[in-house]
Amino acid sequence: MDTELLKSFTARVLAGEKRAVSRGISLIESDVAAGEQLLQYLYNHTGKAYRIGITGPPGAGKSSITNQLTKAFIKANKKVGIIAVDPTSPFTGGALLGDRVRMSDVGNTEGVFIRSMATRGSLGGLNAKARDAADLLDAAGYDFILFETVGVGQSELDIVKAADTVIVVLVPESGDAIQAMKAGLMEIADFYVVNKSDRPGSEQAVNAIRTMLMMRGHDEHSWMPEVIKTIAPENKGIDDVIEEINRHQAYLCIEEKFNSRRLKRVQDRIKEIVQDKLLHELWNSERISEFMRERMSNEESMKVSPYEHAGIIIRAFKESIL
Amino acid sequence: MDTELLKSFTARVLAGEKRAVSRGISLIESDVAAGEQLLQYLYNHTGKAYRIGITGPPGAGKSSITNQLTKAFIKANKKVGIIAVDPTSPFTGGALLGDRVRMSDVGNTEGVFIRSMATRGSLGGLNAKARDAADLLDAAGYDFILFETVGVGQSELDIVKAADTVIVVLVPESGDAIQAMKAGLMEIADFYVVNKSDRPGSEQAVNAIRTMLMMRGHDEHSWMPEVIKTIAPENKGIDDVIEEINRHQAYLCIEEKFNSRRLKRVQDRIKEIVQDKLLHELWNSERISEFMRERMSNEESMKVSPYEHAGIIIRAFKESIL
Numbered sequence A, B: 001m002d003t004e005l006l007k008s009f010t011a012r013v014l015a016g017e018k019r020a021v022s023r024g025i026s027l028i029e030s031d032v033a034a035g036e037q038l039l040q041y042l043y044n045h046t047g048k049a050y051r052i053g054i055t056g057p058p059g060a061g062k063s064s065i066t067n068q069l070t071k072a073f074i075k076a077n078k079k080v081g082i083i084a085v086d087p088t089s090p091f092t093g094g095a096l097l098g099d100r101v102r103m104s105d106v107g108n109t110e111g112v113f114i115r116s117m118a119t120r121g122s123l124g125g126l127n128a129k130a131r132d133a134a135d136l137l138d139a140a141g142y143d144f145i146l147f148e149t150v151g152v153g154q155s156e157l158d159i160v161k162a163a164d165t166v167i168v169v170l171v172p173e174s175g176d177a178i179q180a181m182k183a184g185l186m187e188i189a190d191f192y193v194v195n196k197s198d199r200p201g202s203e204q205a206v207n208a209i210r211t212m213l214m215m216r217g218h219d220e221h222s223w224m225p226e227v228i229k230t231i232a233p234e235n236k237g238i239d240d241v242i243e244e245i246n247r248h249q250a251y252l253c254i255e256e257k258f259n260s261r262r263l264k265r266v267q268d269r270i271k272e273i274v275q276d277k278l279l280h281e282l283w284n285s286e287r288i289s290e291f292m293r294e295r296m297s298n299e300e301s302m303k304v305s306p307y308e309h310a311g312i313i314i315r316a317f318k319e320s321i322l
Helices: A003-014 A018-030 A032-045 A062-075 A097-102 A125-139 A154-161 A176-182 A202-216 A238-254 A258-283 A286-295 A299-303 A306-320 B003-014 B018-030 B032-045 B062-075 B097-102 B125-139 B154-161 B176-182 B202-216 B238-254 B258-283 B286-295 B299-303 B306-320
Strands: A050-055 A080-086 A112-118 A144-149 A165-170 A191-194 A227-229 B050-055 B080-086 B112-118 B144-149 B165-170 B191-194 B227-229
Touching: A003 A018, A003 A032, A003 A125, A018 A032, A018 A112, A018 A125, A032 A125, A032 B306, A050 A062, A050 A154, A062 A080, A062 A144, A062 A165, A062 A238, A080 A125, A112 A125, A125 A144, A125 A154, A125 A258, A144 A154, A165 A238, A191 A202, A191 A238, A202 A227, A227 A238, A238 A258, A258 A286, A258 B258, A258 B299, A258 B306, A286 A306, A299 B258, A306 B032, A306 B258, B003 B018, B003 B032, B003 B125, B018 B032, B018 B112, B018 B125, B032 B125, B050 B062, B050 B154, B050 B238, B062 B080, B062 B144, B062 B165, B062 B238, B080 B125, B112 B125, B125 B144, B125 B154, B125 B258, B144 B154, B165 B238, B191 B202, B191 B238, B202 B227, B227 B238, B238 B258, B258 B286, B286 B306
Parallel strands: A050 A144, A050 A165, A080 A112, A080 A144, A165 A191, A191 A227, B050 B144, B050 B165, B080 B112, B080 B144, B165 B191, B191 B227
Antiparallel strands: none
16 A cells, blocks of 8 residues: 555544444554554544453353443444454454444444454464554544453453453352452453342352452552442443443543553553564564574584574674664 | 683583582573573583473372382482472472472482472573573483473473473363363373372273374374373382383384474574573663653653654664664
């Protein structure tokens, strides 16, 4: 895509044209150079959207919560972008998680954009692409961006960590709460939702989570995550979830943590990009590959310490980028 | 440590002096430069030891198996080095896993060296240090090197993957086998041990593992992992374990996979070292840190795409290494 074309395309994204938004995310996924260029044009227009991460074990009802939250936001005349992320699936393009929401009652609403993203072997990985897509939706004028994951793997935690507010959705079944804590959810949850709370054991689940939160201890300036009960398909408790999102947003602003949290997020992102690009350059260098092959081709090379080999490769790389 | 001192120290390690071996591993853990230099001196003498990785869920009896294998190897006049690795513990220096073996009947035997290693924030990480320690033991004349882990986390799998033969130890309790498979053990196990096989359900556990192995399918040249029953404290089945180690070693030799597996291992190791060193240099560069701070110090910087920031930082890094 040449510069002029990309610039006119940028204008269409900024105008919020759904087709341009969709095409833009595909560009981010498939064309590294064009995607980066697009984001440079758009970036100045980001920072207005509020990003919400929704995670939890499979079957907890994350799609259902996403669906109801979206309906509530639309009612308040807000535009909602949904990024459904599935790091376990090798497929992409919409046949996934997002479909459950897409086929639901919000999928065809004017102010809603839904995109499923799955694992790709591409540079930077899914995590980076999902955040780039969020930046694009942000620039395109979406007020809320919801990240939804299939499970609670490390890469899923990394994705939701990039949100302003992180919601962990659990079900009342015993052990679920404890499993969630083990999986590292406790460190990232801004609040908890116990969904399907008409099932037996919901009160115990709520208490178990509260007890674990108490044990951590906190002072007057630190945030104390709440535990909210919902029955998502019946829209019960959704208002409480929205109230809690607002309460958390207000807390971030009052404690002046909002910008520092975002700045930290951007810094981490920049570090990741720098590392990815540098290592990509390193291992895709023709000269380095040839060099590695030569040095490793015989039994003799096994007698030299890996550190010595590494030192020589680093010197060769440095010379190659002069 | 100056060069002359390090050279005489190297001679003592090569002579198999236990105190020098112990001091050498401490050097690897604590002094990056000296540790690397030491390994360069020693590396030409490595490659003779046979490395065995022992992993499995906590409580499966890995220490017990390690203990009995060690006894059997000593009986055959072999020297045994044990590296007990605990990535979950922030402590180091011997108060860990290895102690269970050390305090057992093999701990004080002349031909046995035991070392516990735990997580350190050091460059390259525990994984790298454990492999460096194994190289040192190899050069010091230990015939067998046993890597033992506390659990089955990703870093533990990475450590045992560096072995010639990987043994996965399980217990008969239902679900254990399936859990193990999920945790990625199936990809790395050269054979399985169902320990505590006097407990109920051991036959079903063996069958469950065999069924899962069958489902993978294999041709005449591929290795078919066996499942061996043991009662480690009573020394039952240990001979079968040793026989299986020998059978696997013979397979690797006959199929000419022995050297290629080792070469692959060294290549991966070199790549890791190159990446670690390059990224260390990047993020510890005074100039880059200052540059990052400057660029990120104001709200204005949030309007520039992370990719643009990253590109500028990479250029600055490249200039700094000229």
